[in-house]
Amino acid sequence: QVQLVESGGGLVQVGDSLRLSCAASGRTFSSLSMAWFRQAPGKERESVAVISWSGGSTDYADSVKGRFTISRDNAQNTVTVILQMNSLKPEDTTVYYCAAARRPRVAIKDMVYDYWGQGTQVTVSS
Numbered sequence: 001q002v003q004l005v006e007s008g009g010g011l012v013q014v015g016d017s018l019r020l021s022c023a024a025s026g027r028t029f030s031s032l033s034m035a036w037f038r039q040a041p042g043k044e045r046e047s048v049a050v051i052s053w054s055g056g057s058t059d060y061a062d063s064v065k066g067r068f069t070i071s072r073d074n075a076q077n078t079v080t081v082i083l084q085m086n087s088l089k090p091e092d093t094t095v096y097y098c099a100a101a102r103r104p105r106v107a108i109k110d111m112v113y114d115y116w117g118q119g120t121q122v123t124v125s126s
Contacts, residue, residue, distance in 0.1 A: 002026040002115045004098045009120030016124070017086045022098030022117060024079040033106040034072060034081040035113065038122075040094040045111070048096070049083060052105040059108040063091075088124045095119040 008020040024032065031053040039045040049070035051058045058070050069084040081098060099113035106113075 002032065002100055004100060004115055004117035006096065006098045006117045006120040009096065009122045011123045011125060012088055014089060014124055014126050016088050017084070018088060018122060020083040020085065020096055020120060020122070022081040024081070024100055025077070031102065031104040032079060033101045033103055034079070035099045035101070035106060035110075036070060036081070036083045037097045037099055038094045039097070045097075047108050047111065050106045050108050050110070051081065054104070057105055061108060085122070090124050090126050093122060093124045095121050
């Protein structure tokens with residue numbers, strides 16, 4: 001079992017930056033690809049950024065390319081995934097979720113993951 005805990009959300013102004021963090025604990029020694037999703041009320045969940053187990057492969061939704069960066073740190077017993085969000089826009093306002101999949105790589109369009117976090121709210125005020 002893997003537990004995912006997100007942190008770093010908050011209220012910012014348009015153009016500001018925010019750094020989300022996801023701490024994965026538990027059975028993290030096997031290959032875990034990671035992703036950040038977001039879901040606004042009444043809308044489908046959207047895959048924002050994905051990263052492979054090694055960190056060597058990343059991909060982004062078109063809506064965030066050039067503004068968001070995903071990275072990871074694979075420690076011995078925990079995995080930390082960071083989503084650096086720059087040049088934030090009002091349309092980035094929503095709840096962001098961390099997800100993990102027990103396979104070495106995932107595609108940006110993949111929606112099936114094995115573990116999900118509880119989410120962290122990001123609000124961009126104009």
